[in-house]
Amino acid sequence: MIGVGIAIVSIIISGVALAMQAGLNDRIKALSSTTDGSTQQKAIEVGAPGNDPNEFWIFTQELNADEEAVGIPVAVYSLPEITVHKGDNVTIHFYNPAEEADDRHTFTMLAPYEMNHDLAGGENQTFSLTADKVGRYTYYCTYDLPSMIGQLEVLP
Numbered sequence: 001m002i003g004v005g006i007a008i009v010s011i012i013i014s015g016v017a018l019a020m021q022a023g024l025n026d027r028i029k030a031l032s033s034t035t036d037g038s039t040q041q042k043a044i045e046v047g048a049p050g051n052d053p054n055e056f057w058i059f060t061q062e063l064n065a066d067e068e069a070v071g072i073p074v075a076v077y078s079l080p081e082i083t084v085h086k087g088d089n090v091t092i093h094f095y096n097p098a099e100e101a102d103d104r105h106t107f108t109m110l111a112p113y114e115m116n117h118d119l120a121g122g123e124n125q126t127f128s129l130t131a132d133k134v135g136r137y138t139y140y141c142t143y144d145l146p147s148m149i150g151q152l153e154v155l156p
């Protein structure tokens with residue numbers, strides 16, 4: 001008699017567990033299905049503590065290499081990728097920490113985010129843009145192509 005009772009209780013418990021699992025599956029499906037019926041994994045994004053996700057600091061840097069021996073410019077941006085979302089107001093703090101004033105670098109973009117910030121060594125500038133066009137856009141230094149580039153990615 002007790003054995004039958006235990007069997008009935010465990011059948012009820014596993015039934016409830018199955019129903020909960022089914023409900024959970026429906027919720028996951030609802031979160032990931034799109035209007036055309038295909039499924040899509042939503043990207044997880046994790047920031048750094050106290051960091052505004054739309055504010056970026058970028059330094060110019062001359063690599064420790066013989067530019068003439070290498071044959072192309074050996075300068076880079078400290079941050080070669082910026083990822084934001086459509087509609088974000090993005091702030092960039094751009095620093096050229098070179099000791100010589102004539103070691104110039106630029107942060108330049110073509111349309112639709114057209115801009116050209118040209119800094120002498122020791123200078124910095126803060127500027128903003130509204131990320132209203134989705135896509136990948138290259139930023140580059142007019143003095144150090146083809147190597148001194150980065151990508152602004154604007155996600156939908």
Ligand SMILES: [Cu+2]
Binds near residue numbers: 060075
């Ligand atoms: Cu440069």
